[in-house]
Amino acid sequence: MAVITDYISLSTKGRRDVIDITSQIQDIISAGKIKSGIAVAFSPGSTGAITTIEYEPGLKKDIDQFLERLIPYGGNYHHHNTWQDDNGAAHLQAAMIGPSVSVPIIDGALSLGTWQQVVFIDCDTRPRTRKVIVQILY
Numbered sequence: 001m002a003v004i005t006d007y008i009s010l011s012t013k014g015r016r017d018v019i020d021i022t023s024q025i026q027d028i029i030s031a032g033k034i035k036s037g038i039a040v041a042f043s044p045g046s047t048g049a050i051t052t053i054e055y056e057p058g059l060k061k062d063i064d065q066f067l068e069r070l071i072p073y074g075g076n077y078h079h080h081n082t083w084q085d086d087n088g089a090a091h092l093q094a095a096m097i098g099p100s101v102s103v104p105i106i107d108g109a110l111s112l113g114t115w116q117q118v119v120f121i122d123c124d125t126r127p128r129t130r131k132v133i134v135q136i137l138y
């Protein structure tokens with residue numbers, strides 16, 4: 001088995017900014033001429049999340065409202081006492097969604113559904129510069 005390691009750089013607005021990273025992952029697969037394997041995208045940061053969703057404006061608002069209902073930014077979290085931080089909600093939102101996805105590569109392409117994209121969600125309370133790790137196992 002061989003591994004390609006690459007990175008995607010993102011500038012986010014924070015506050016559950018949802019960014020489609022599908023084409024960047026596919027570009028790494030295509031550049032490596034990989035026909036069959038597994039692509040893993042991982043967020044090395046505890047307030048960033050990666051999942052799949054249909055990337056369209058309505059669902060971007062829905063996921064924002066859904067997370068705010070479950071884990072509101074204005075809540076009182078123990079994390080704030082630990083570090084005098086303000087982003088306890090961001091950590092919990094990211095933990096609930098999870099930090100990574102794995103997608104099978106078939107015939108040189110991510111085997112996503114027609115209306116399914118890989119997205120990075122920045123749950124933190126402020127704009128951030130992010131780096132997503134992409135590994136291709138083949």
Ligand code: ZN
Pocket residue numbers: 079083085086087088091
């Ligand atoms: Zn924190």
